[in-house]
Amino acid sequence: MDRIKRSLSILLVLVLPLVFLGGCGKEKEVIKETQLSVSTVKAEKRDIAQAVKYPGTVRGVNEVYIMAKIPARVTGVYVKPGDRVSAGQTLMTLDSSDFQAGIRQAEAGVAAAEAGKRQHDIQLENARLNYDRTKKLFEAGAASQQQLEAAESAVRALETGSIEATLQQAQAGLLAAQSQLNNCTVTSPINGTVGSVALSLGETANPSSPVATVSDTSRLEIETLVGESEISYIKPGNSVDILVKAVSDEPFKGTVSSVAGVADPMKRNYSVKVVLDNPDNKIKSGMFAEVLISTESKADVLTVPLAAVLPRGGREIVYVVDSKNRARELDVKTGLRDNKYVEITSGLKAGERVITKGNTLVNNGTLVRVISGGAK
Structure with a gap:
């Protein structure tokens, strides 16, 4: 019996160190630091113009709401939305x-x-x-x-x-x-595209409601309201960018056609009308649009992409990558913004690489791996 006890004691002495060694190996695997993949871009100097977005709705410059002049039953409808029509063409007939x-x-x-x-x-x-x-x-x-x-x-x-x-x-x-x-014959007064047909066969036309709309969409107009702090920057003839996200992520070029000289008495805003050509009829009347109007501008200032700047408790920060491939947080102060870039007035130097993708996942000191595909 004593011999068995001695054998077990010796076996335990031999096995326990191996267990502890195996446990130490596993602990090292758990604490191994993982690199986060990020994209970076250099802070560079460029010209920048502050762009303010104003919402509006697209409509044809020449858009007509066609009204029936008599109350009568519809006996024929000869067009549908999207049809091209000529001036004088019959749209519908009434009893x-x-x-x-x-x-x-x-x-x-x-x-x-x-x-x-x-x-x-x-x-x-x-x-x-x-x-x-x-x-x-x-x-x-x-x-x-x-x-x-x-x-x-x-x-x-x-x-x-x-x-x-x-x-x-x-x-x-x-x-x-x-x-x-x-x-009793309802015709189109202009050449254009039928936007809507409000009545069907057998329904009764009401002289107070439009029976159809026709618009010439080869040239479009957007009316928006601009605040008094920006209206002084806007002049007829100014070139502006127009975003119609239903059609394209790239802006269309438009021109300011008119600027109201008197503010709306209720909203205290000024009406601004912008026109743009639409030769391919990609943009439809009634689509939502955003007008990007440049106000203040600066030349040759330090900028980074908008995505590089993050808010942090009332501060603004960017992350740069140091020589040890670690993210380092820098406080910055910003100035003008357009739809792509933001001016950096302090806290960053030209040529420093800022993180533009993955910066919401890192913290100060996070180990990172820079990959290609960042903003240019």
């Missing part, structure tokens, strides 16, 4: 049965007035002939003064113009009836 009856009634009125006019003309001609005969007889002493005056009065009674007025009134009624009939 004209009531107006057809009005046309017939007005035509009958004109015919009666014309018949009355012909009869009147005959009567007037006879009255004038009678006056001429009576005058000759009066001069020859064969007719009395009373007979002459009666003949003259008969002519004047027929020359009042009442019959002509009656005919003109009837003709005007016919023109009005024809106009009402013409209103």
